[in-house]
Structures are given as C-alpha cells and as structure tokens.
Amino acid sequence: MFLRWIESTVLDFGDEIQKVSSWVRSIRDPWLCLLWHITHFLISLWYFILGLANGIESCLISTGALTRYKACDISKVQNLAVVFDSKEALQTIKVLDLLRWLADNGVKNVCLYDREGVLKHFKEALLLLLESEKISKESTSKPLLEQKQMSLEVISFSDGKLAVTKAANFLLEKHYLSVSKEKHLTESDMNDALGAIGYGGSEPDLMLIYGPARCHLGFPAWRIRYTEIVYMGPVKSMKFGSLIKAIHRFTMLHQNYGT
Structure with missing residues (x-):
C-alpha cells in the first residue's frame, strides 16, 4: 500500500x-x-x-513463487472488460494470449473494446483458436475439469453511439409523442430504454486498460458506474503476472455502494 x-x-x-x-x-x-x-x-x-x-x-x-496470489478468488470477477488502444489491438497474438490466460483462470464473461472496432474483425478467429486449444487440451490424458466456454463480447465506440441514438428515439416515442406527455426523465428510464433496445449489457466488475492512454477510450458510460478501472500499460509489456496481480488486488478491495 x-x-x-x-x-x-x-x-x-x-x-x-x-x-x-x-x-x-x-x-x-x-x-x-x-x-x-x-x-x-x-x-x-x-x-x-x-x-x-x-x-x-x-x-x-x-x-508461482508468491503463494498469496494462488488463493485469488476469481468468482468475484463475474464480468471483466478489457479496453485496448485501436493501434495496439492489431497485435492479435497478444490479445489471444490474454484471452487464454483469462480462460485458464476461470473468467467466464469477457468484454473486449477498442474505439475503432479493430477487434470486431478478429472476434471469430479468436473464438476459433480458443475453441481449438480447448479441444486439444481435453483430448489429452488429463482433461481440464469443469471448463466451460468463455462468453466473449466485442464492442466499439460506434456501438455506444448507436445505443444512445436508439435510446433517445425510444424515449421520444414513449414519453413525448404519447398521450401521457411525461417529460421528467430519470436514470431508470434511460436504463429501461437501453434494455428495451438490446443495448443494456452487463456492468463489468473490473476493467483493464491496455494502451498509451489512462482512460476508457469511450467505453459505454452507463455500463461502468461501479466498475473498478486499472491501467495496465502498453500491450507490448503485457504479462501474466501483472494480470493476476490486478485481479488479486481487485478481489481484496472492499467496495461501498451508495444508496
């Protein structure tokens, strides 16, 4: 500390x-x-x-020399978001390594984000490579026990922009063009609108940022209200130990939520 x-x-x-x-x-x-x-x-x-x-x-x-990191309770990370700088997202081998580490350590729900949508073009390829590695491991004499397919979501800045546009149109039709003429919109109204158009999405417990900038680069703001954000540095310095350290540090935090 x-x-x-x-x-x-x-x-x-x-x-x-x-x-x-x-x-x-x-x-x-x-x-x-x-x-x-x-x-x-x-x-x-x-x-x-x-x-x-x-x-x-x-x-x-x-x-494995530091034993305190072996007791990391990965179940506290129900949803993990990873933000990449679009230029560094082109390093697909590094992205695949990260997904492999997360899958091997039991992370079930991962959302990848880069502003320009570079990762969207490689989503299917990444999933195929992960699935082929899983089949290869299960075919050995010591198969992985209780391993489930990792859920992978890939989004970009355009998804958030489109979501806001559709949510605004939804609210316009529901509250301003209807007979009720309701005009005092609340946060829950916006959440309901995003959910109704299919852009609600899960809120990540932890967000890891890889790139030169210490910001989330336009990740949908309504999904990170209570998200713990950790800057991990450039992709070229990505290490398994740093990933486990960030997850372990998150699991040791005590978060106070307002009422």
Whole structure:
C-alpha cells in the first residue's frame, strides 16, 4: 500500500511538472534549468525502479513463487472488460494470449473494446483458436475439469453511439409523442430504454486498460458506474503476472455502494 501511495504521489507530481515544463524552458536561469533536469532525472529513475520491481514481481507470480496470489478468488470477477488502444489491438497474438490466460483462470464473461472496432474483425478467429486449444487440451490424458466456454463480447465506440441514438428515439416515442406527455426523465428510464433496445449489457466488475492512454477510450458510460478501472500499460509489456496481480488486488478491495 505504501508503494502504491508513493506511485500515486509521483504521478501527480509528474503531471504538475509537465504543466510548467514550457515555462521553465523559456527561462534563461541556469540554476533553475539545472534543478529542472535533476528533478526530471529523479522522476525517470523512480519510474525505472518501479518498473523493474513490478517486472520482478510479475515473474515471481508467473512462476508461482508468491503463494498469496494462488488463493485469488476469481468468482468475484463475474464480468471483466478489457479496453485496448485501436493501434495496439492489431497485435492479435497478444490479445489471444490474454484471452487464454483469462480462460485458464476461470473468467467466464469477457468484454473486449477498442474505439475503432479493430477487434470486431478478429472476434471469430479468436473464438476459433480458443475453441481449438480447448479441444486439444481435453483430448489429452488429463482433461481440464469443469471448463466451460468463455462468453466473449466485442464492442466499439460506434456501438455506444448507436445505443444512445436508439435510446433517445425510444424515449421520444414513449414519453413525448404519447398521450401521457411525461417529460421528467430519470436514470431508470434511460436504463429501461437501453434494455428495451438490446443495448443494456452487463456492468463489468473490473476493467483493464491496455494502451498509451489512462482512460476508457469511450467505453459505454452507463455500463461502468461501479466498475473498478486499472491501467495496465502498453500491450507490448503485457504479462501474466501483472494480470493476476490486478485481479488479486481487485478481489481484496472492499467496495461501498451508495444508496
């Protein structure tokens, strides 16, 4: 927890540093410039040490050396969403590796998202590869017990945009063009409209974000009201240990929901 607090503090400090970077560069004072370079070096050094520590921990998790991660209660993750940057979503081998890890660890419902819809073109291929691997494993002398087909949903930004348009038309016809003339719409009305047009969707318990940006890139907002969001870094640094660590950390959280 202490390391997480330090990491958060450094990130906040880094954001403030970037805001004044242009102002510092415009100043000719050599001592201030020297202070700037020293501060930048220390922050870069911290990120290097933090990345090295996370990499070592991920390797230890992958090898099973850290026993506390073996007791991860995967049942707490009923629905998992994974957001990819559209350019990095083209790395289908990495996406397949992630789906394989999730399936092997018992995650049953997965929603993949990228803004441009790149993953939609590979959905069938990914499902076929996962199914072929499952059949191959079951044909061995030690079949996997109680393994069920993983439910895979693939969406993009256009799905959310279309859902809002259809929901608006639904509400218009129901509340404004009807005899009742109801005009005070509530959140439940919007939820009912999305459900009626088939765009309600399940709300992920946990969302993992892979890419250069620390945001959900337009994932449907009405589906992530209580979702825990974790930034995982770029796809090229994807590791099994980091995935298990993120899921384990989520299962240890205590979430308070408002009434």
